[in-house]
Amino acid sequence: MKIGIPKEIKNNENRVSLTPGGAQVFIQHGHEVFIQSSAGKNSGFDDDSYVKVGAKILPSAKDIFEIAEMIMKVKEPIAEEYNLIRSGQLLFTYFHFAADETLTRAMMKSNAICIAYETVEKADRSLPLLTPMSEVAGRMSTQQGAKYLEKPQGGKGILLGGVPGVKPAHVLVLGGGVVGTHAAWMAAGLGAHVTIMDISLPRLRYLSEVMPANVDTMMSSRYNIEQLLPNADMIIGAVLIPGAKAPHLITKDMLKLIPKGSVLVDVAIDQGGCFETSHPTTHADPVYEVDGILHYCVANIPGAVPVTSTSALTNATLPYALLLADLGWEKACESHADLKAGLNILNGKIVNQAVAQTFNL
Numbered sequence: 001m002k003i004g005i006p007k008e009i010k011n012n013e014n015r016v017s018l019t020p021g022g023a024q025v026f027i028q029h030g031h032e033v034f035i036q037s038s039a040g041k042n043s044g045f046d047d048d049s050y051v052k053v054g055a056k057i058l059p060s061a062k063d064i065f066e067i068a069e070m071i072m073k074v075k076e077p078i079a080e081e082y083n084l085i086r087s088g089q090l091l092f093t094y095f096h097f098a099a100d101e102t103l104t105r106a107m108m109k110s111n112a113i114c115i116a117y118e119t120v121e122k123a124d125r126s127l128p129l130l131t132p133m134s135e136v137a138g139r140m141s142t143q144q145g146a147k148y149l150e151k152p153q154g155g156k157g158i159l160l161g162g163v164p165g166v167k168p169a170h171v172l173v174l175g176g177g178v179v180g181t182h183a184a185w186m187a188a189g190l191g192a193h194v195t196i197m198d199i200s201l202p203r204l205r206y207l208s209e210v211m212p213a214n215v216d217t218m219m220s221s222r223y224n225i226e227q228l229l230p231n232a233d234m235i236i237g238a239v240l241i242p243g244a245k246a247p248h249l250i251t252k253d254m255l256k257l258i259p260k261g262s263v264l265v266d267v268a269i270d271q272g273g274c275f276e277t278s279h280p281t282t283h284a285d286p287v288y289e290v291d292g293i294l295h296y297c298v299a300n301i302p303g304a305v306p307v308t309s310t311s312a313l314t315n316a317t318l319p320y321a322l323l324l325a326d327l328g329w330e331k332a333c334e335s336h337a338d339l340k341a342g343l344n345i346l347n348g349k350i351v352n353q354a355v356a357q358t359f360n361l
Contacts, residue, residue, distance in 0.1 A: 001325040002032045004068025006061045007039035010075045012283035014042035014306035015313065017072040017093070022314040022321075024053035031325050032056070036064050043310035065089070070329075072321060074313065075300060076103055087111035090329050092321060094118055094133075097344055098245045098358040099272040107345045113329055118270075119243045119352060120320060120342035127242060128338070129320065131178050132312040136302040138182030138238065141265045142171070144296055145234040146190065148263045148287055154294050156261025158233055161191025168192045170231045174220065174249050174274065175238035176203045179267050183236045188212050195228060225249060229257040237266040237274035243344075243354030245272040252276045252290070260292035269297045 003026055005018050016039045018026075023033040033055040037047055047057045058064055065071065065084035073093035077085065079102075085091065088111065095116040097104045107114050117129035127134075142160075149169065151157035162168035171187040173180045176198030184196045188211065196211070197220035198204050204217040211217070218224055229235075229250075235258070239246050246268040255277065258264075268274040269281075277290045280299040287296050302309040320339055323332040333340040344352040350361050 001328075002034065002067055002069045003321075003325060004064040004071045005033065005035045005039055006064045006071065006073060006081075007036040008074050008303075009061075009080070010078060010300060010303075013075055013300050013303045015074045015303050015310045016040040016043045016045065016306070017074045017310075017313070017317070019043075019311055019314045020045055020049040020053050020055070022318045023050055023055045025318060025322065026325060027054040029322060029326060034058050034064055034067055036061055040310075043306040045310075070321070070324060072317070074303075076100070077107075079106075082106045082110065085110040085112050088113070090115070090324065092117070092317070092324065094270075095344060096270045097350075097352070097355045098243060099270060101359055104345070104350070104355065104359060108348050108350065111348050112345070113343075113347075114345035115324070115329070115333075115339070115342040116243075116344045116352075117317065117342070119344060119354075120338055121242060122338045127178075129316050129342075130240075132316045133302045133309065134178035134240075135182050136305060136309050136312065137267050138179040139186045140301045140304065141179070141183045141236050141238070141267050141296075142186035142190070142234075144286070144298075144301070145171075145236065145263045145265045148294050148296055149234060149261075154261070154287065154289065155263055156233065156259065160187065160234075168214075169233040170195070170228075172225075172228050172232045172235045173197065173238055174225070174236065175240065175268075176200070176207050176217075177238060177240055179240070180236070180238035181207065183238055183267075184211060184215055187234075187236075188215050192234075197224065220249070222249075226254065226257060229254060230259065232258060232262055234263045234265065237264065237268045237278075239268045239274040240271065241354070243352050245358050246274040248274060248276040250275045250277075255291045255293050258293050261294070263294045263296060266295065266297045267301065269299050273297060
């Protein structure tokens with residue numbers, strides 16, 4: 001199979017979908033790999049590093065899309081890429097369709113086969129291709145939130161861990177999945193007082209066992225969230241319903257309960273956001289203020305640390321991408337239920353129930 005790796009063009013998206021090591025594995029399996037020139041540069045991989053393992057360098061995205069049978073990306077195609085996609089072409093990337101009807105309809109119109117990293121799901125309900133980037137995003141959410149709590153950044157001017165004799169910040173984490181767990185660990189490690197909320201009692205029991213002493217667990221409900229908001233210095237939204245749009249756990253009206261200068265970090269923005277006042281931002285312009293509350297809603301948080309993120313992503317995606325290349329997408333999906341769950345759009349039709357329900361299709 002001919003594998004195409006275009007350069008990511010979303011704002012400040014520095015990752016690339018395949019490392020030279022990953023390219024070498026494809027080539028060892030008898031496939032051809034085509035890399036757009038400089039696609040790996042911001043992740044620390046120059047063109048020569050791909051050439052040395054047998055990949056071919058092409059100058060433009062148009063060249064990549066024209067020759068490739070399977071396109072591997074990091075982020076969803078954006079408008080200027082829509083017309084490059086061919087009917088029957090296999091696209092393997094993060095799509096997050098439920099947050100973007102325009103993208104969804106464009107991919108239906110293209111007649112491409114769209115397999116979304118974020119809905120590949122194992123029998124135990126884990127999401128193997130979302131997990132590595134969720135780990136990065138969770139840790140980064142605390143790191144970025146701590147920065148924007150600084151007064152020069154527009155925050156209230158509080159140090160996350162405090163100092164001896166001065167109390168630490170209060171961090172509220174909404175969602176106890178991979179993002180929330182890593183956000184809570186990071187905040188706790190910096191010395192903050194952390195409360196992590198979830199709707200699953202078994203998950204809360206697990207978190208209570210593994211988290212350090214400065215992390216409390218609480219059942220998530222509107223009432224409980226409202227009780228904690230007046231003391232929250234930073235709130236991290238880490239909610240995920242696989243394939244579906246995120247619910248709004250904090251409404252605009254609830255902002256009045258939050259102290260001015262506090263920071264909301266919406267990691268669920270890829271799926272529409274879990275705060276009513278959220279809208280996507282970029283690394284170039286990451287924050288905005290609503291009613292005195294800073295909102296950080298960058299839709300590709302791991303893109304800021306591409307050297308880490310690219311390698312972590314390839315580690316996870318490569319085994320599945322090899323199945324698609326070795327067997328073809330039909331046989332690969334028929335024989336691997338987790339990969340089949342990744343199918344979102346096929347022959348112009350939505351085949352993922354959560355996405356279909358989002359748009360009443």
